[in-house]
Amino acid sequence: MENEKILKLAIIEAAKGLGLELVENDVVIEHSKDPAHGDYATNVALKNAKRLGKNPREVAQYLSDNIKNEHIEKIEIAGPGFINFFLTQEKLTGIVERVINEGDAFGKGSPKGKKINVEFVSANPTGDLHLGHTRIAAVGDSICNLYEAAGYDVCREYYVNDCGNQIEHLGTSLRARYHEAFGEPLVLGEDDYHGRDLIALAEQIKEKYGDKYLVDNEESAAFFKRFGIDAELAKIRADMDAFRVRFDKFSYESDIRKGGTIESTLEFLKPHTYVQEGATYLKTSDFLDDKDRPIVKSNGQYTYFMPDICYHYDKMSRGFDELIDVLGADHHGYINRMKSALMMKGYSADSLAVELVQIVRVFKDGEEVRMSKRTGKSITHRELVEDVGIDAVRYFFVERSASAHLDFNFNLATEQSSQNPVYYAQYAHARCCSLLNLADDIALDPKATALKEESEMQILKHLAEFPSMIEGAATSRAPYKVAAYIQKLAGLIHEFYASCRIIDRNNIEVTSSRLALVKACKIVIKNGLRLLGVSAPEKM
């Protein structure tokens, strides 16, 4: 059982003697920063003193007198009424054996029996992914990993907008490039795509189909759209694959629009609509929105919002307990709009959570880089990953909370040096591996009974926090907490290494305990990095 849980249950039990009925969520167990404050602390006495009409220290005194648990070495009351717990040596070292036994599975929470759908990236298949997508991919995938680790059932989903205006432009642009490939002058409209990447696609078409599509008719127009979508989506999928992001499902707007779904949904929503100047508005302001939103234009076309509503209804109908959309921060106006639409269908406002990811700026040599030297356009996802490497990009892009603007330091990320946090963590892992290799003839002692140094105790406590860290990072959808955890652990490992002689063939008892600790560290660093999609090399 987790240390926190043991303490909570003991506190709840003792509180009954005061006539206080508590549940686990009422009790906050803190990890003491200062070793003088014990291993864990709680503020229950302060929290509940008023309700009981007693002095906080009195309450603390009663609780500390009545908490009995074999794993608690000592209890102290401090300050205004904090209760500090000191655990037994045996309980603290117990984590080593647990980590080694559970291995890759250490940190995994018990199954929650809940299905969660996380939609992210969902870039329009009209061109290359940019850095905003990179961050959304890194954050979204890590959130999924966290939910899975915490015991949820997760579906990673990508919504393909393969209809609408941009797709029309993709088709006409590709057609223009195709004509260009036959020596005709290039004719592109203002809203068409001027990127040079379509040239290669046009060449492919020419090679495969010859001049078959030079005639402008409905068939060729449809062909260019289809070919463009398929090719662009294939590129995106390849980029995401290479970035270690795999989607379980691709949903297509064109499928949503099939089979009269939109019409029947429109019919269902009718009580919540009105017509003004020929356009149909949805009364989202009856729910959470600050104004109503058009869903059908006066020319009869649907706005983007209409199929989006159907898509979200579709997701809910697939039996998910919660939907999560990971979006760029400029979409915040979208949140209450979609929640309102879900509420019209009887879903709760909480059935959808939107995680907003702030923009990314790249800095090189102290200056902001906007354009790629190679193409003259904005730096693409692919270019950044090629230049910097997957591990560094994935790590840096989740290192800060998603709501914070990210300034990506290009020099630091490519530097294989002490200042680079990715290498700092990976180096800690490699160090553990090399220690275990050097002493592979010495048996480990999973009970780790000989551990007693301060640097060892610090690691033990930190290792014990891993499962609850995952739980917290998952529910707050905050992968940056994993990165922070890893940095701390890596630091503790390096510190331990510097202050303790680990392999000492004249003292096998201590050595075998320390090696077991090293093994546990190695496992947890690796498990942590895996949550972020970052590799844990054995050698560097």
Add this chain to the structure above:
RNA sequence: GCGCCUGUAGCUCAACUGGAUAGAGUAUCAGACUACGAAUCUGAGGGUUAGGGGUUCGAGUCCCUUCAGGCGCGCCA
């Protein structure tokens, strides 16, 4: 104008969702390898948490207000 977000060390960010002396990294300075990887470690300086008021045992965190910045407010997606 209205709404949402943000403001913490020179810089980039934390602070367990209201807890104990606000912490890391980086930068700067000073130290540590003839023992397991120096991609490492040890130490120092650096703060009126944008300003002001309030709530309480206790506020960076909650409420009000002022200031500064970002983003939204389309029959675009």
